Amino acid sequence: MATTTPADNRRLLAPLQDDPKLAAWVAVGLFLFALQAGAVAHFLTGLVADLLGIFPTAEASNSVLGRLVGLFEVAQRRAAELPTLLSRDVVPNAGHWNGDRWVGTFMGFSPAVSWGIRVTLVYAYAFTWVVWAVLGYRYYREQYRVADWTPRDDIVDRFRSHGWGLFGATIVFLFVVMVVFAPTLGPTTVEQNMESSYDYETTYWNSETEEVETILTGEANLNSKSTGDQSRVMPMSYDDFGRFHPFGTLPNGRDLFTFIVAGSRISLVIGLLSVGLSAALAVTLAMTSAYYKGRVDLGTVLLSDAVMAMPQLLLLIMLITVLSDSWVGEIYSGGFVLALIFAFTGWTYMWRSIRGPALQISERTWIDAAQSFGQRPWTIMRKHMLPYITGYILVYGSMTLGGAIIAIAGLSYLGLGVAPPTPEWGRAIQLGQEYVNTGSWHISLIPGLLITLVVTGFNALGDGIRDAIDPQSDTGTGGAAGRGGGA
């Protein structure tokens, strides 16, 4: 590669022609994407429509925004018609027994098996993407990167041999796939099973009359409640209407698994949004205060102390109550306000943690060197300081994310935050609370275990990243432990 000049490297498409391996890799990527292209288009158009719909003026159908929203909603419906591999239509599990065989399920398997096949496919698909990305990275490292070694290689290599970190990465991967494919994973959908259950019908085999009958889904729910020892639908079992419930049902007869996968979305979205916002704030302030020092630093310290002095839980409860009726409070069932409040109160902890490293870096001579030839302050911060603190941000970010998930669950447990009927893990725990010592113990236990597992996963990932970045760091100290949530 020594003969390659940098200018040659910039011809982007040239390598595709004379490197069949690379071409194959790109083709596999495109094929994987094509399998789900419809879902991606559906998601993107829906996202744009929802974003535009946030603004109050969009409600009037004759306004420009209102028309745009309409346009994207149409586009979304079109996108829904595109074929995708991993959809409920391709591998359906909602069928019924007609006396001698299953009707409407995937290839005539039982609903449980059909659902299992769909879940397996989803995870296999996601895993293929990971393998594809890893192979691509390796190939790039061997063939295309001109530098034969970079400081990042050491970090990657150290992480690869960090068992606890890999465990965390696996849990986070499983969780993220669950979030991304939430509508596909559930045995039924939020709309059919919860939001408008009386608009849908369920066909089932009535064993008493020995006939196939139909019933409104809402009424079917009423007859499959888990409320104690007598009436219950336990995990991995069918209810009286031939519907399969991987995690059993809620006290109101709805499917717990569907509830949980849908709830995972809101947890991760709020978590990512709040951590992202507070990280952005913390990094900007840490770099500015470390670079300029003196009064700027003092001012930031005072500001963060003032924010830290506010009682977070009281502020949360007050703002949620005050804003609940405004248009901001309605975005994402109140999740957006939650994320904003978490970001506003949470950046101080992150800023405190990265201020030290930022100050340390700002004392290095290469900052002076950059100043000596007139580099602009923002460029100095971006090029010479940011790379050294991104590691810390990843560590604290992943740990804070766990804290945020706990906090959101805690708030919904108290009946605050995400408004019903939007599913949220904390509410599942709260719903099952009175049945903990009865036969319907699964309602609280399963979401509780999941929260613990996911938060542990994020913390383990943070630990792994920290050890990979700084092998000398003492894993015994609790300096980087995530804050344990606000509620």
Add this chain to the structure above:
Amino acid sequence: MTQAIEPQETDGQESRAPLLEIRNLQIQYDDSSLIGGDPPVRAVDGVSLDIRRGETLGLVGESGCGKTTFSRALVGLESATSGEILVDGTDLTELEGPALREWQRRVGMVFQDPQESLNDRMTVGEIISEPLDAHDWQDQEEREDRVFELLDRVGLQEEHFYRYPHQFSGGQRQRVGIARALALEPEFLILDEPVSALDVSVQARVINLLEELQADLGLTLLFVAHDLSLVRHVADRVAVMYLGNLLEVGRTDRLFDAPANPYTRSLLSAIPGSASPAPDELGEITLRGTPPNPRYPPSGCPFATRCPAKIPPEKYPDLSAEEFDAIETFRAILRERARSSSGVSASLKRRLGIGTSVRTVDEIATELFAGLDLPPEANEVIEDARTSARSDPAAALELLRTEFASVCDRDPPAEYVVDDTGRTSRCLRHREEYDDPDEI
């Protein structure tokens, strides 16, 4: 590097136009907190100096004397408290924003520690082209060509473009630092101890590279160093700094052959070995004490507290050299005591009788003055001082100061021209009425 200069100017170096004229530059650090606090640290305390086009100026002095601060001020890394740095009639200390960047384009700076001055998350190519990017120098492709040219210029290979600083030896890293400093084709290069962090064998090669570069590119160099043999080798002129002041400035050969200032003499005498550049007749001069705290510099000559050629007090013109030396050493010890015993915890300890420093001062004094036959009045004052030193070293110091202060403790020395090449030295001994430093 003298050969690079002589062909251009026929009538000697003195007529060469100055690139930089530094006038009475002062740099002070005021780190006092919101409540009162200490006086500022005077890192550079009134320096006036011309740096001439095409010359190599060596700046020497002990560590902490302000030479690095001074050199950093020339690129705008430190802001001056007062005084001016003139380039073509503009005062650098006033410049900000684009105007300062324009000047920074004309200067390159090489730092002491190549482990510290290169960002090790960037490839060598990125590091060297960063000044070009910062100043939007031509287009991307030409920047890359320029980086390859610079790599070649400083003796590195093309494939080093994609390596990271970790993969290089100290000498190679310093070459990268030099290439970065040269990227924008500067006319003035500031070298802040460029080789002191390198192995001796590598030092020579880096020095040779710098000499070549200067000859080829007609650079003006400011060479900051504490290694006098090295400075003698590279510099056309030398400036000797002590406690933020320039004590002697002159042509290298003259300064090394016949140092005029007592401080220069003691610096030269401290170079060990037979290859020492010091004149042979210079015996070894040991300086007493440590340099004073730049927060509280002496009121007269900055070197007065340690000077081996200090002028004796007017009141006692007949003191023998040993007697005067004993008194000055006693003052130096008291000064250090006074410095360490100010502050709440020290005075509390003294009141409670913890700590043994008072006894040791007494012991040292006994030892110092044993066998000396001081005049009776002088002896009396010293006895008084010993008594008060037990409780208050500052008061004892004041007592000694009023009795034994000489002109060196009172008057800051002016600049005296000491030879026909325009060499200057700051020492009161250059006054008519006193013996010259070299006669002591």
